[in-house]
Amino acid sequence: MSVITSTAYSRDLGDELRRLRETCTGMGGRALAVNLGWDPSKVSNIEHGKVRASEIDLVQFLTACGKDIDYFEDFRQRYKYAFEEYVVQVSGNLRTVAMAESTANTITSYTAQAIPGLVQTSEYADAFFRLGGFVPEERIPRSVQLRMDRQAILRRHDRPTCLFYIHELALQQRVGDDRIMEDQYARLLFDAHVVRIVPRDVVVPSYGCVLWEFEKSRPVAFSETDLAQVFVQDPAAIVRTRLLFNHLAEVALDAEQSRSKLAEYVGRPREDHDEPGPRLA
Template identity: 75%
Template structure:
């Protein structure tokens, strides 16, 4: 998810490069790219104008649509490390790799024994998973829930992958009653 923020020289520079990549490596305008990514059109505009800070998942998805790979992403991130430090929620490297794979996948198969797949989790359910697992400090839970929700944009893309999810749990055993019924 892109978060509104006052633009700075770094964020405008970051946005300008993303816009140039879109214009030179795709035949899409900002609205068409947003539709393909399953985003609101204002999200692309705000990111490209440096008015919104994209998450790393947003950037992985955006750069994938521009034909870029994880190595390009890592180089891009290094070149704009000051902008990333202030404006982009940090995502662990292994999750960034998963998001890149999901963005380029034509098919996704998932079998989960204990929980619902992260690509299908509601925010309430994801929060319950993080709280009950005990591996995450309380302050990071909202950020991690947002990252998980951002990944779901791959399911709204124009050319989204064919997906098959097997969920073993009969009844949700994670979260409070509203989270369980929402899931």
């Protein structure tokens, strides 16, 4: 077992091991370490994603939690990629995303085609999940609830410092009916202190990404498509992501201008929402 730089995924899987210990054994970390004949720091480091545990370590840990060989094989397959600088997951898997959001000190994001999930209304999220028929009907309520649950980090007393760059084209994408869009515009205006609008005539060479920064861990860049989620800690990729946000800081409206732009959308008569532009629903 060797100490390595943790990643968003290794911290996620470490947290999963912690929860297994708590729910399956009822033991504290020190008690489990004694039971396994380990130093207590070993359990702590594994559960915080700070070390790459050996396969023997994982076998011993999971066996102590009452798990069988099939569970071990599945976890081993996931764990072997945990410390990579590039990690790809199936789109829609929110566990690693939610953990990264909840532990970040700073969240900076750019979205080009939709409102960021952390500032969506529940009605907008519901309408968005219905687009294209990709999410089964029976899963939509749960997906909406999970998105709303993630927003709890913005209500914490120690909330992360957030900045959401939103392209104006995302404001013009009609997701749901007029009432849904009006409520969404009002929600953005309420959160205008963390929103900066990129004017619709500005071309940005990015489909969107997020940068999470942590107090004691390396930054993580994140992007998502319909097919996959990508978590990146490669230093060169982080530099490139910072360059994107530096560019957005130059071309986006400032805080007061963004507030005024959002107020325009909130105050428009309904018929004005039918001006030419993309319609998604």
